[in-house]
Amino acid sequence: MTFNQVVWKMAKVNYKKYIFYYLCNSFAVMFFFMFSTVYFNRRVEQGKKLESLQDALSIPGAALIIFTIFFISYAHNVFMKKRKSEFGLFMTLGMARRDLSMLLILENAAIAILSILSGLLAGAIFSRLFFMLLMSLIEMGEVPFHFNAKMFFYSIGAFLVVFILAVGKSLFQTMRSSLITSMKSNRYADTIKMRSPLIGGFGLLLMAGSLLILYFTYESSNGAYLPLWTLAMLLGLYISLNQSASFLIKLVKKFPRFYYRRLLFLSSLDYKFKQLTSIIMLVTVMIMITIFYSTLLLTFYKASEKNAVTNNPYDVAFYQSETKNTISDGELNELFGKKKHLEIPILNYYEKLEYVDGYQTYDIMSVDDLNKLISSQVKLGKNEYLFYLNSEPEYAHTDIAESIKLTINNEAITYTLKDQVIERTINLLPNAYEFIVVNQDEFDFLRNEVKGYELNLNLINVGDWKESESAVEGLEEKLKLNNQSTPPMDYPDLEHTAESELFRVASKIGDYHQNKTTNGMMFYVTTFLSIMFFFGTFFLLFLNLFSEVETEKLKYWKLNKIGMSSKEIKQNVSRELGTIFFAPTVLGTTLAFLYLVILSTDVGGIMKNPDILMHFLQIAGIYLVIQVGSFFYARKKMLLQLIN
Structure with missing residues (x-):
């Protein structure tokens, strides 16, 4: 058997890794292209000049770029983590690091080309369908759908920049890694460097204190300190997520009977929250931005007629x-x-x-x-x-x-x-x-x-x-x-x-049409990004959970050998997945609501603006229902993998 045949056979055996990696990258290309069909739409570009849509598109656009950078990088890291042991085997068979680098470049080049082609095709189909559906819902049929060169150029360019950086990092690590490290890569567990309930409590205080100060100072300062206290809140949120399980365990230990009956779940949760801090943080912030931004823009869109009448006491x-x-x-x-x-x-x-x-x-x-x-x-x-x-x-x-x-x-x-x-x-x-x-x-x-x-x-x-x-x-x-x-x-x-x-x-009538067009377009963009963020966050959680499925399977196999029943395994898996899926949802929804309360102080408070509260409940409710469905889907797939 030749060396090329060995490589090809290993690729066929591990085809699921390649398919999942390819789908993640294709999904990212589709993200970029669908957003570009909105951003570079002729009618929207006119609106950016005439109707102040620039900020409305730039803010979610920046969020999309940050999210996609993290998404592609994380998908690539998971893919490479599974390949390191294969690279160690190739090195024992005599493959040089230069040959490994060439193999890595060729694999990723092929996946990138396929991802671009399928991502653009899927983006063209779904952006057209989504555009037609939402434009009819917000009664903006006058906005035409079309393609132009900018959409393809910027979508491919943005994807390739992020993709090449991720591959370049892997090439650098591959060239520096030793044979023993590569062979044992799948046996290493992520180390938990710090468990500090005190720091976890400090994170909670920092997050709560930042929100309270922002609430009491927002109106008097005209929002001048909003960026500062938001950064402090995000820092507190990160610390809290990283150390929350340790903080919770410290509290629960005061009730020994409750603690020892859930010892496995709590210790596993502590490990996973520290391992997934960055992902849970990203998902929480994306959910917060999605619900907060969608609520505001839906309120503005619904209030187009009211604002036109308020701002114009006379008809002309x-x-x-x-x-x-x-x-x-x-x-x-x-x-x-x-x-x-x-x-x-x-x-x-x-x-x-x-x-x-x-x-x-x-x-x-x-x-x-x-x-x-x-x-x-x-x-x-x-x-x-x-x-x-x-x-x-x-x-x-x-x-x-x-x-x-x-x-x-x-x-x-x-x-x-x-x-x-x-x-x-x-x-x-x-x-x-x-x-x-x-x-x-x-x-x-x-x-x-x-x-x-x-x-x-x-x-x-x-x-x-x-x-x-x-x-x-x-x-x-x-x-x-x-x-x-x-x-x-x-x-x-x-x-x-x-x-x-x-x-x-x-x-x-002029103000009414301008408000309706501007707010409708902003709401369209936000809804569009909200759906993409939802699927993206689901893919991130799904990707991480199933990248560790072999390790989880081995863990539960050993636990089964010492007496843990299948029913207990199912209960533990459901608790872990439920916490990982719903903790970011609850946190993001709560933070979105608190920010709506804070910003509403400038217009008399949220209770004097029931439309904001009603729209928040509608959007949060829809998001929660979809999240419940995705949780049951992930739970079913995980249990099938583990029990089998």
Whole structure:
């Protein structure tokens, strides 16, 4: 028998190792490609520029890359762990390390090529099916599905970078390993270097303390310390997972009868939790991110209509100047038919700052016009002003000057603050947030004497805003054409606000479609990644558990020889698997809920936002049901392996 025949026969005998390794890598390629079909979709790329989807895609994209790096590396390590004893045998037969390296390169090259081909094929099929299904559910049929070169290039490139690094590490270790170490590799057990209940308790305190501090400081600090305390929480979580079993055993030992009846389970659990700390940590964090992110985005998507109405008290609103957004009342009637139309004169006054390069701008309104907008009636005297903030009171954070000084005809005139009004009555438009309100006589005086821009704020209500889409689009098109035919404005604040933005149309229907598209796309991406993360975490746990199946089989065979029954073996296996499967699920779900509670403090608390709680329960419930199904599947496969 030739040397090549020996290698080929050993490969055929251990074909399951190759198949499982190939499936893991193919799965990773499919991950990358399915995400790229979303990230490089033409409609989504437009949204990243126009609708601030960049962060929504970058955060889960980074999580996917980190997860896939760990996934490929771990799958490769498990594969190589089983091959080391074979390499030792090849070395005894005379194979040089250089030949082993060549064999390793050829094997992995073949697996990489097959994984790329099958992964791209599976990704193309499943991404198309998933895209069609979810787009129909979130009613976004206008987003087209397509392939382009970027999707294939970045998917293959990302996979090969991670794969080559993992193979390079194995080559380096193979070149340095001795013959004896390779031959005995499958006889070595992972050593547990430290068992410290005290450190485990410290980890729990660090995790709980970080969450409590974050809860009490989040609102006052506007989330400034969120990254810091999240890192502290993750550190505490890692320490807790690594030493939790030791901490639990320390507590349980106080109840000898309970402890000795479960001695095998507790000691085995202590070993497995230390062995699988990194995997359980990764699975826990992925579950936390999945449930937390999905809950928030589902809430945002469901609230698209509510937010459009809240942010736009009037159905349509836009600014009009002498040369920009010029449109007659007759043209508006042609577009909207029967309507209620309110025009509010606004004086946009600006003064050059003395010591810095820039302008101080004021948007000035008369008190008579303000009284048309707000729920109360206000009166102002000479040289008095009212500060009007167009915002919801609970979100308003501002410092108001007791007086303001305006330079008019080289003379300083001081206006004293009389009162303030904080109420959302105007659509979200540039220069429609803070207003200086004076009485009608003062407003007329300022309009005649100061240098500034006179704007008309047009506020329109129609019969049914949901039926106004074509009318709003016609208005936007007409205003755009008119504005293109007039010269640009000499407006000092255009350095910060583009002219097209200043004179845009703010409408309920426009905001509704924008929110629905943006939040729907974000929810689609999150749901898509959630499903991939779930299967990925299941594969990680499944891969680790079944990579040690021979060791577990030998352990339970010996226990059976000294009197352990098959029923007791099944009970012990079920307890171990149940703990490993559900501990990350419970921890991740709990952490996701706590972070939702923390972030909800900024909007009145989670109890004042029942939608968030309801969506969390729905998503967590679905995740738990799927996890239960995967647990019973893994349990059945494990018991078949061990009992047989």
